[in-house]
Amino acid sequence: MPTPAAIEAMTPETRRSGARRVLPGFGLTLGYTMVYLSLIVLIPLSAVFIRSLGLGWGHFWEVVTAPRVTASLRLSFGASLIAALINAVFGLIVAWVLVRHTFPFKRLADAIVDLPFALPTAVAGIALTALYAPNGWLGSWLGRWGIQVAFTPLGIVVALTFIGLPFVVRTLQPVLEDLDREVEQAAATLGASAVQTFARVVLPALWPAMLTGFALSFARAVGEYGSVIFIAGNMPMRSEIAPLLIVTKLEQYDFAGATAIAVVMLVLSFAIMFGINAFQHWALTRHGGR
Amino acid sequence: MAAAETLRPKGRPDAGRLVLIAVALTFLGLFLVLPLLVVFVQALSKGVSAYASAIADPTAWAAVKLTLLVAAIAVPINLVFGVAAAWAIAKFEFRGKSALTTLIDLPFAVSPVIAGLVFILLFGAHGWFGATLRAHHIRVVFAIPGIVLATIFVTFPFIARELIPVMQAQGKDDEETAVSLGATGWQTFWRVTLPNIRWGLMYGVLLCNARAMGEFGAVSVVSGHIRGLTDTMPLHVEILYNEYSYAAAFAVASLLALLALLTLAGKGFLELRQPELRHAARRARWRRNS
Numbered sequence: 001m002p003t004p005a006a007i008e009a010m011t012p013e014t015r016r017s018g019a020r021r022v023l024p025g026f027g028l029t030l031g032y033t034m035v036y037l038s039l040i041v042l043i044p045l046s047a048v049f050i051r052s053l054g055l056g057w058g059h060f061w062e063v064v065t066a067p068r069v070t071a072s073l074r075l076s077f078g079a080s081l082i083a084a085l086i087n088a089v090f091g092l093i094v095a096w097v098l099v100r101h102t103f104p105f106k107r108l109a110d111a112i113v114d115l116p117f118a119l120p121t122a123v124a125g126i127a128l129t130a131l132y133a134p135n136g137w138l139g140s141w142l143g144r145w146g147i148q149v150a151f152t153p154l155g156i157v158v159a160l161t162f163i164g165l166p167f168v169v170r171t172l173q174p175v176l177e178d179l180d181r182e183v184e185q186a187a188a189t190l191g192a193s194a195v196q197t198f199a200r201v202v203l204p205a206l207w208p209a210m211l212t213g214f215a216l217s218f219a220r221a222v223g224e225y226g227s228v229i230f231i232a233g234n235m236p237m238r239s240e241i242a243p244l245l246i247v248t249k250l251e252q253y254d255f256a257g258a259t260a261i262a263v264v265m266l267v268l269s270f271a272i273m274f275g276i277n278a279f280q281h282w283a284l285t286r287h288g289g290r
Numbered sequence: 291m292a293a294a295e296t297l298r299p300k301g302r303p304d305a306g307r308l309v310l311i312a313v314a315l316t317f318l319g320l321f322l323v324l325p326l327l328v329v330f331v332q333a334l335s336k337g338v339s340a341y342a343s344a345i346a347d348p349t350a351w352a353a354v355k356l357t358l359l360v361a362a363i364a365v366p367i368n369l370v371f372g373v374a375a376a377w378a379i380a381k382f383e384f385r386g387k388s389a390l391t392t393l394i395d396l397p398f399a400v401s402p403v404i405a406g407l408v409f410i411l412l413f414g415a416h417g418w419f420g421a422t423l424r425a426h427h428i429r430v431v432f433a434i435p436g437i438v439l440a441t442i443f444v445t446f447p448f449i450a451r452e453l454i455p456v457m458q459a460q461g462k463d464d465e466e467t468a469v470s471l472g473a474t475g476w477q478t479f480w481r482v483t484l485p486n487i488r489w490g491l492m493y494g495v496l497l498c499n500a501r502a503m504g505e506f507g508a509v510s511v512v513s514g515h516i517r518g519l520t521d522t523m524p525l526h527v528e529i530l531y532n533e534y535s536y537a538a539a540f541a542v543a544s545l546l547a548l549l550a551l552l553t554l555a556g557k558g559f560l561e562l563r564q565p566e567l568r569h570a571a572r573r574a575r576w577r578r579n580s
Binding site: 021024025029030032034036037040041042045047048090094096097098101103111112114116117118120122123124127128130131136158162165170174194219220222223224225226230243244247250253255259265266269270273277 | 310318320323332371379381382390392394397399401402403404408414439470474475479503506507525528543550554557558569
């Protein structure tokens with residue numbers, strides 16, 4: 001029998017063919033996983049696609065190209081893109097500061113980054129609305145410069161920025177922690193300025209993780225509902241996001257319309273998710289290791 | 291951290307560093323701390339007695355009880371699945387493993403609103419099983435079973451994705467030793483595996499529970515909003531808010547905000563116990579394809 005170290009040293013391929021399965025429960029746990037996954041996720045999700053097939057291509061196209069629908073999709077994807085870009089920039093700064101610098105209450109600052117994961121979206125929604133409403137703490141202050149955030153598309157961007165921040169920070173942190181600082185120190189020793197070191201040494205190592213964090217934050221924002229509907233104002237053609245339009249159509253018993261929008265959103269979201277996975281695979285094989 | 295700090299010439303104020311820290315903290319303060327703060331300030335804006343009566347309100351209590359009930363069903367069901375999936379994926383090699391891991395993450399890429407829509411299409415009056423359910427007088431949609439199903443869907447990946455990297459890191463030597471010494475599969479799981487993964491398990495349960503209690507979009511679509519009956523806490527917040535009972539809405543919201551703070555504290559505690567839990571899932575994401 002090979003030693004545990006020897007088993008560890010084997011590649012998955014040799015382990016699969018070489019070593020017998022000593023541990024029990026493979027069939028049971030994999031079978032249970034597959035059945036449960038199918039019942040809860042795969043079959044229900046396929047219902048959306050199958051129902052949309054019943055619409056026929058002509059009707060489907062008519063629904064998803066209606067001006068109100070395209071406006072809501074453009075808003076959802078556009079606002080999510082802006083929010084994810086804001087998060088990519090500030091998320092990098094937050095992650096950098098948390099990994100590289102020490103300052104008072106650092107542990108607290110690090111813990112609070114997860115707040116958007118833990119705080120129910122409806123609570124985030126009414127809290128942000130209270131802050132940015134014309135009589136709110138920030139809204140009254142911004143109003144003096146004529147900037148209105150609540151009940152405008154800008155409010156949607158604020159809510160989506162809140163929701164997406166942890167994705168960027170938490171994706172970047174482990175990569176920053178693993179970054180070899182000797183390379184940066186070598187660059188500095190050789191006369192590179194801080195900006196040069198960052199642009200030429202740090203950024204190339206970070207950008208796969210940055211793009212991943214950006215994409216995760218974007219994907220989450222596209223589907224977000226709870227935190228947005230309170231602050232958005234929800235005016236058709238102007239500040240109505242796609243998930244809200246699905247809900248509106250459901251409330252009018254327009255199942256065909258709701259299903260068609262859902263299919264468009266699902267296809268785009270899955271494309272993003274597939275893109276992230278393919279990109280990570282590409283980045284890993286190219287840069288090897290991390 | 292200390293190494294880089296000591297490399298800098300002493301006595302020279304590092305302006306760049308201070309600016310970065312200031313930018314990061316301002317961003318966190320504006321986007322995360324202020325919204326949290328405003329919840330509690332608004333909740334107490336009409337005084338402590340108004341706060342107490344808003345929380346003691348019978349419909350608020352019914353919402354609290356329903357939220358606890360839904361989490362008490364959804365979390366254990368996803369826990370059993372998470373353990374089974376992690377056992378199959380972490381302890382064995384098989385074809386299609388990375389596809390399975392991607393499929394488990396699928397609910398993260400689905401808008402909560404679509405998660406709710408899916409169950410309307412299946413179990414609603416016009417759904418696939420609508421007629422059958424009506425014949426047997428079973429209500430799924432606009433009743434508690436629908437809320438539970440939608441919650442299970444949305445929180446589906448949480449425990450599995452935290453447990454898989456933890457179990458993978460643990461390896462399978464301990465279990466193989468136990469089995470070769472004559473332990474049965476169950477004995478091995480209870481006496482060897484479970485003690486090894488207990489912190490990771492609690493971590494997953496904590497995150498799953500936070501989302502289960504706070505879910506808004508998916509539950510909102512299937513709930514039917516029957517006050518006192520199918521109203522979870524986040525939905526109750528929305529109802530109160532739309533009735534312009536702001537202080538009462540924020541009072542109920544403050545309970546959810548406290549839950550979020552408890553979740554963050556629990557997360558911090560578990561990360562102190564087992565530092566590898568931090569970023570375990572994200573690191574695994576990066577390593578999975580390598």
